[in-house]
Amino acid sequence: xxxxxxxxxxxxxxxxxxxxxxxxxxxxxxxxxxxxxxxxxxxxxxxxxxxxxxxxxxxxxxxxxxxxxxxxxxxxxxxxxxxxxxxxxxxxxxxxxxxxxxxxxxxxxxxxxxxxxxxxxxxx
Amino acid sequence: xxxxxxxxxxxxxxxxxxxxxxxxxxxxxxxxxxxxxxxxxxxxxxxxxxxxxxxxxxxxxxxxxxxxxxxxxxxxxxxxxxxxxxxxxxxxxxxxxxxxxxxxxxxxxxxxxxxxxxxxxxxxxxxxxxxxxxxxxxxxxxxxxxxxxxxxxxxxxxxxxxxxxxxxxxxxxxxxxxxxxxxx
Numbered sequence: 001x002x003x004x005x006x007x008x009x010x011x012x013x014x015x016x017x018x019x020x021x022x023x024x025x026x027x028x029x030x031x032x033x034x035x036x037x038x039x040x041x042x043x044x045x046x047x048x049x050x051x052x053x054x055x056x057x058x059x060x061x062x063x064x065x066x067x068x069x070x071x072x073x074x075x076x077x078x079x080x081x082x083x084x085x086x087x088x089x090x091x092x093x094x095x096x097x098x099x100x101x102x103x104x105x106x107x108x109x110x111x112x113x114x115x116x117x118x119x120x121x122x123x124x
Numbered sequence: 125x126x127x128x129x130x131x132x133x134x135x136x137x138x139x140x141x142x143x144x145x146x147x148x149x150x151x152x153x154x155x156x157x158x159x160x161x162x163x164x165x166x167x168x169x170x171x172x173x174x175x176x177x178x179x180x181x182x183x184x185x186x187x188x189x190x191x192x193x194x195x196x197x198x199x200x201x202x203x204x205x206x207x208x209x210x211x212x213x214x215x216x217x218x219x220x221x222x223x224x225x226x227x228x229x230x231x232x233x234x235x236x237x238x239x240x241x242x243x244x245x246x247x248x249x250x251x252x253x254x255x256x257x258x259x260x261x262x263x264x265x266x267x268x269x270x271x272x273x274x275x276x277x278x279x280x281x282x283x284x285x286x287x288x289x290x291x292x293x294x295x296x297x298x299x300x301x302x303x304x305x306x307x308x
Contacts, residue, residue: 001298002291002294002295002298004273004274004277004295006291006295007274007277007278007288007291008277010278010281010285010287010288010291011277011278011279011281013287014278014281014282014285014287014288015281018281033138033246033250034138035135035195035196038126038131038134038135039126043131043134043242043246046246046249047242047245050245050249050286050289050290051286051290053286054285054286054287054289054290062249062286063249063250064246064249064250066142
């Protein structure tokens, strides 16, 4: 059974990690969590992103945003890098989300086939 | 429509956060005795005028600028209409808003409860600075969760650290299960 006392231990662990990291994270991973995103399945996507980031200590923060006006492409996950570079992944599901973290955040490779550019240029 | 009650509430809480609330109080109170479920979201956000309150369940009312529809409250109205319930919205400009939805607990059209732990986790993750209180009850039994308490224990470590969020999700769902078991 969990108790609020658990948080003391978790606090220690979190502090150690922050010290090891030095300076902020390199990537920001943003999930669209408006009604359109949620209806399309953004909740399990966000869940998976949080779980995988915790389990693998990926170099990113996971955050949320509202509707960005591309509702037909939801669930949308945007990845922002330190230099301001920006990738928009569309129709993301939990497994795709895990792959985005692994390939993009860990290995630094954009997964072109999941991006909005691929959908638009592919005439979908 | 929304798949479960937790998602319905998530929409309402997101409205509170968008209204600049610093404190949001969420109550989900089941009563086997009176065969009802009452769900309430109370915030100290900027509130709405009487006119806005009157039109807020209209899907073509929204404060947002990216599109012209707003569905969260209309969906909730749809739910209470379909499940022998009622929806009340009390609001005062500058003070805050309280949305209360009541439904019949054994209504055949009532969706499942959903994952409240996950719902609260998502709210905290989206609005770290906001204090969220969650109360779940079955008749006289209660489970209480308060982010202010968690933040105090964490002494400066962010409540939005992924490990902490996952712990909170589990802690809340365990608490809900306990209350349900006592209720049986």
